[in-house]
Amino acid sequence: MQKKKLSLPVQIVIALFAGIVVGLICYFADIADFTTNYLKPFGTIFVNLLKFIVVPVVLLSMIEGIISMGDMKKVGSVGWKTVAYFLCTTAIACIIGLVIANVFNSAGLFPTAMQLAEGQTWDKATSANFMDTLVGIFPSNMWEAFRTANMLQVIVIALFLGGAIIAAGEKGKLTKDIVSSFYAVIEKLMTFIISLSPIGVFTMMSWVVATQGAEILGSLALVLLCAYIGYLIHALLTYSTAAKVFGGVSPLKFFKGASAAMIFAFTSTSSAATLPVSKECADELGADSDVASFVLPLGATINMDGTAIYQCVATVFLATLCGMNLTLSQMVTVVVTATLASIGTAGVSGAGMIMLAMVLEAMNIPVDMIMIIYGIDRLFDMGRTCLNVTGDISCSLCVSRWESKKLAKK
Numbered sequence: 001m002q003k004k005k006l007s008l009p010v011q012i013v014i015a016l017f018a019g020i021v022v023g024l025i026c027y028f029a030d031i032a033d034f035t036t037n038y039l040k041p042f043g044t045i046f047v048n049l050l051k052f053i054v055v056p057v058v059l060l061s062m063i064e065g066i067i068s069m070g071d072m073k074k075v076g077s078v079g080w081k082t083v084a085y086f087l088c089t090t091a092i093a094c095i096i097g098l099v100i101a102n103v104f105n106s107a108g109l110f111p112t113a114m115q116l117a118e119g120q121t122w123d124k125a126t127s128a129n130f131m132d133t134l135v136g137i138f139p140s141n142m143w144e145a146f147r148t149a150n151m152l153q154v155i156v157i158a159l160f161l162g163g164a165i166i167a168a169g170e171k172g173k174l175t176k177d178i179v180s181s182f183y184a185v186i187e188k189l190m191t192f193i194i195s196l197s198p199i200g201v202f203t204m205m206s207w208v209v210a211t212q213g214a215e216i217l218g219s220l221a222l223v224l225l226c227a228y229i230g231y232l233i234h235a236l237l238t239y240s241t242a243a244k245v246f247g248g249v250s251p252l253k254f255f256k257g258a259s260a261a262m263i264f265a266f267t268s269t270s271s272a273a274t275l276p277v278s279k280e281c282a283d284e285l286g287a288d289s290d291v292a293s294f295v296l297p298l299g300a301t302i303n304m305d306g307t308a309i310y311q312c313v314a315t316v317f318l319a320t321l322c323g324m325n326l327t328l329s330q331m332v333t334v335v336v337t338a339t340l341a342s343i344g345t346a347g348v349s350g351a352g353m354i355m356l357a358m359v360l361e362a363m364n365i366p367v368d369m370i371m372i373i374y375g376i377d378r379l380f381d382m383g384r385t386c387l388n389v390t391g392d393i394s395c396s397l398c399v400s401r402w403e404s405k406k407l408a409k410k
C-alpha cells in the first residue's frame with residue numbers, strides 16, 4: 001500500500017494547532033523560555049530563508065513582468081486599458097485595506113506594542129518623510145541594495161533593467177533568456193522553502209503563544225476579520241460598479257457568472273491554477289474571447305487586489321504590534337509598495353505572504369513579525385485569491401466592452 005502524503009495546507013494546519021497547544025502548555029507551566037531558546041531558533045532559520053529568497057524573487061519577477069509588458073505594446077490598446085484598470089483597482093484595494101485596518105486600529109482592536117521576553121527587542125521602526133523616501137529609492141550601488149534588501153531600490157533596479165532589456169531589442173535577448181531561466185530556478189527554490197513552512201509555523205506559533213498568552217489568538221481572529229471585510233467591500237463596491245458601469249452586466253449576474261471561478265480560487269488558493277475556470281466564466285458572462293485570453297493570464301500574474309488588501313491590513317497590524325504608528329506619508333509608501341508587491345506576486349499559493357516581506361522591509365518593520373500571522377496565512381490566502389480572480393474576470397468584461405464600443409464607433 002502506498003503511503004498517502006499529507007498536503008502542505010493540511011500539514012500547516014496541524015503545525016498551527018500543535019504550535020498553539022505547545023505554546024499554551026509552556027505559557028501555563030511558566031516555561032516560555034524553553035520556546036524562546038529551543039524552538040524559536042528553528043523558526044528564525046525559516047524566516048532567514050524567506051528573507052534570502054525575497055530579493056531574487058522580487059527582482060526577477062518584476063523584470064519578467066516588464067519584459068512581458070514590452071510584448072504588450074503590440075497588443076496596443078487592449079494592453080494599456082488592461083494595465084490602467086489593474087493599477088486603478090489595485091490602488092483602490094490598498095486604500096480600502098488601509099482604511100479598514102486603521103478603523104480597527106483606532107477602535108483599539110489591534111494589540112499595541114507586543115510585550116517581549118527580557119533581553120529581546122524589535123528593531124524600532126524608523127519613520128521617514130516622503131521626500132527622503134523618494135531620494136532613498138534611487139540606488140547609488142546595485143549590490144548594496146541587494147545586500148541590505150532595500151526593496152524600493154530593488155524595484156527601481158528591476159524597472160530600469162527590464163526597460164533596458166526591452167530597449168536593447170535583439171541584442172538584449174541573451175539577458176532576457178538568462179532572467180527567464182534564473183527566475184524558473186528561483187521559483188523552484190521558493191516552492192522548496194514554502195514546503196518547510198510547517199516547521200516555521202509550529203516553532204514560531206508555540207513561541208508567540210508561550211510568550212504572549214492566549215490573548216494573541218483573539219488578535220489574529222480580528223486581523224483575519226479585518227481583511228475579509230476589506231475583501232468584501234472591494235468586491236461589492238469596486239467590482240459591482242465596474243461590472244455595471246463599464247462592463248454592462250448587473251452585479252448579481254456578474255457574481256453569479258463568476259462564482260465557479262471564485263469557489264475554485266477560494267479552495268485552490270492559486271490564480272494561475274484557476275485560469276481555465278476563469279476563462280470559462282468570462283466567456284459565459286459575454287467577454288470577448290480574444291480579450292479574455294489576453295487579460296486573464298496577465299491578471300493572474302500581475303493583478304492581485306486581494307493580495308494588496310491583505311498586505312495593507314497585515315502591515316498596519318504588525319506595525320501597531322511593534323509599537324509604530326504609521327504617518328500619512330508612510331501610508332502613501334504602503335500603498336505604493338503594496339501595489340508593486342501585489343504586481344510582483346506570483347499567482348500561486350502563499351506567494352503574497354513572501355511579498356509581504358518586501359512591504360515590511362520597505363517600512364522598516366522587522367520581517368520576523370511575519371511569523372505571527374504566518375500560521376493562518378492559508379485563511380487569508382483563500383479570500384485574497386478569490387478576490388484576485390474576480391478582479392481579473394471583471395477586467396476582461398470591461399475591456400471587452402471598451403473595445404467593442406471603439407469598433408462600433410469606427
Ligand code: ASP
Nearest residue numbers: 270271307347348351352
Ligand atoms: N495565492 C494568491 C493567488 O494565486 C497569491 C497570494 O498569495 O496572494 O492569487
